[in-house]
Amino acid sequence: MADFSSILQEQRALFATGRTKDVGFRAQSLQKLGDWIRGHDNDIMAALKTDLNKSPFEAYATEVGTTLDELRYTRRHIRCWSRPKFTLSNLKNFPSFGRIYPEPYGVALIMSPWNYPFMLTAAPLIAAVTAGNCAVVKSSAYSPATSSLIARMCSEVFAPGHVAVVAGGREENQALLDQRFDKILFTGSTAVGRMVMQAASKYLTPVTLELGGKSPCIVDESANLQLAAKRIVWGKLINAGQTCVAPDYLLVHHSVKKKLLNELTVAIRTQYGERPLANESYPRIVNDKHFRRLLSLIANEKTILGGGSDPAVLKIEPTLLDDVSWEAPIMGEEIFGPILPVLTYTTKEEVVERISARPKPLAFYLFTEQKEAERYFLRNVSFGGGCMNDTIVHLSVPCLPFGGVGDSGMGSYHGKAGFDAFTHYKSVLHKSRRIDVPLRYPPYTDLALKLIKKL
Numbered sequence: 001m002a003d004f005s006s007i008l009q010e011q012r013a014l015f016a017t018g019r020t021k022d023v024g025f026r027a028q029s030l031q032k033l034g035d036w037i038r039g040h041d042n043d044i045m046a047a048l049k050t051d052l053n054k055s056p057f058e059a060y061a062t063e064v065g066t067t068l069d070e071l072r073y074t075r076r077h078i079r080c081w082s083r084p085k086f087t088l089s090n091l092k093n094f095p096s097f098g099r100i101y102p103e104p105y106g107v108a109l110i111m112s113p114w115n116y117p118f119m120l121t122a123a124p125l126i127a128a129v130t131a132g133n134c135a136v137v138k139s140s141a142y143s144p145a146t147s148s149l150i151a152r153m154c155s156e157v158f159a160p161g162h163v164a165v166v167a168g169g170r171e172e173n174q175a176l177l178d179q180r181f182d183k184i185l186f187t188g189s190t191a192v193g194r195m196v197m198q199a200a201s202k203y204l205t206p207v208t209l210e211l212g213g214k215s216p217c218i219v220d221e222s223a224n225l226q227l228a229a230k231r232i233v234w235g236k237l238i239n240a241g242q243t244c245v246a247p248d249y250l251l252v253h254h255s256v257k258k259k260l261l262n263e264l265t266v267a268i269r270t271q272y273g274e275r276p277l278a279n280e281s282y283p284r285i286v287n288d289k290h291f292r293r294l295l296s297l298i299a300n301e302k303t304i305l306g307g308g309s310d311p312a313v314l315k316i317e318p319t320l321l322d323d324v325s326w327e328a329p330i331m332g333e334e335i336f337g338p339i340l341p342v343l344t345y346t347t348k349e350e351v352v353e354r355i356s357a358r359p360k361p362l363a364f365y366l367f368t369e370q371k372e373a374e375r376y377f378l379r380n381v382s383f384g385g386g387c388m389n390d391t392i393v394h395l396s397v398p399c400l401p402f403g404g405v406g407d408s409g410m411g412s413y414h415g416k417a418g419f420d421a422f423t424h425y426k427s428v429l430h431k432s433r434r435i436d437v438p439l440r441y442p443p444y445t446d447l448a449l450k451l452i453k454k455l
Helices: 005-017 023-039 042-052 056-082 119-131 145-157 170-177 188-203 224-241 255-270 286-296 348-356 371-379 414-421 448-454
Strands: 085-088 096-104 107-111 134-138 162-164 183-187 207-210 218-219 249-253 301-304 320-324 339-345 363-367 385-388 421-429
Touching: 005 085, 005 107, 005 162, 023 042, 023 119, 023 145, 042 145, 056 224, 056 414, 096 170, 107 170, 119 134, 119 183, 119 414, 134 145, 145 162, 170 188, 170 301, 183 188, 218 286, 218 348, 224 255, 224 286, 224 339, 249 255, 255 301, 255 320, 255 339, 255 385, 286 339, 339 348, 348 371, 348 414, 363 371, 414 421, 414 448
Parallel strands: 107 134, 107 183, 134 162, 183 207, 218 249, 218 363, 249 339, 320 339, 363 385
Antiparallel strands: 085 096, 096 421, 301 320
16 A cells, blocks of 8 residues: 655645745745646646546636636735734733634645546645645546646646645545545545545544535426526536536426426527537546446436437436436435436425435525525525525635535635635734732632622
8 A cells, every 4th residue: 555654744844844834935826826727728628528528618617717716816815814813802811812823734635526626626725725734635536637637737836845646546545544634625425525534533633524415406486497497407417417516306396397397408408409418518427337327326217308328428418307206216315417306396394394304415506586485495404505596606606615514514615714624723812911910819718709700
């Protein structure tokens, strides 16, 4: 098994110099990273085409562009976030004041997935560097072209010992988790997230887990069905459904189900054509294992659109399933593919009951024209994040923290939340030497007790 202790020793040596804590050094590193990405955007898009058949537009919009947005937002705020914060004290400690000092954890491990291999590596790396950490990046073996490009990027952008990239599969994952890190951020499945947390517990390493789950999309009787269909299809089928926050299943009010199914069919054909498998802009499934898993999920379901596949190119048509049972195999796991089960409901209470009986979702989407419906679901459903009258675009807003809850994750990042994820806030009380109240010192008297109760 590989031994990565030498990488960590080099990073700890650099961190001990205090160089990464210098805000100027951090800002310069982020500037160089942004320059490299802008200068190599065609290389990034080509790598994503190789790994997942992403079109140039989709690759730039969902990976390169969102990463640059995150960089711009972070660079604007890095000095403000890094400054100590003044706080008031209390009467018991008069005269005094408090300060909260942000300090980096040290050496962080970032474990990224294959579905958005560039953005979901770069975004947490930006946060780690902004906070002043060194970082080891473990990229995914399922996206080799992008992982190779990320290794090249980090070697050309960052100082020796600042950021290291490790490629490989499960053996390398385990070898890294056997090391002692100061912070771990993992993006991937809930099952692997549990293993990461178990490994981190050995050293009491703080973790941020960005996982997944079955994210519901609700369409009520008041929704603009044409707009809802376009946005649901876009959010579901981008990256061929291989998105952790994609709408996993659709819950539509029974009174508008037929109309919505018609609008969904129109939207799919408009966006991907009559023959999606021949559409060069339609991404593929990452590998044969996931391709066959997805086909097994629809084998015994009622397909009302799509269902076709091409194993030669690992593509599955956009697929709508009707009359799906809550107990069906497809409702027992995250789909992570271009398949959308459609279920119906009658009352809002029924929706909340069904969702609440399952693990808390990473995302939640609601299409409605009724503000009361928004308030009801926001009050009664727990989820990581989401959108009202749209899908997945909440991820593109740097000032909105992104993360899950329960089985869908732990902690959050993006923007200030990303800085916080890789930062320890050190609280310090600054006490005056001019006044020293004798009340707190023994021997204690009845008068002292009466005074402390009043204070």
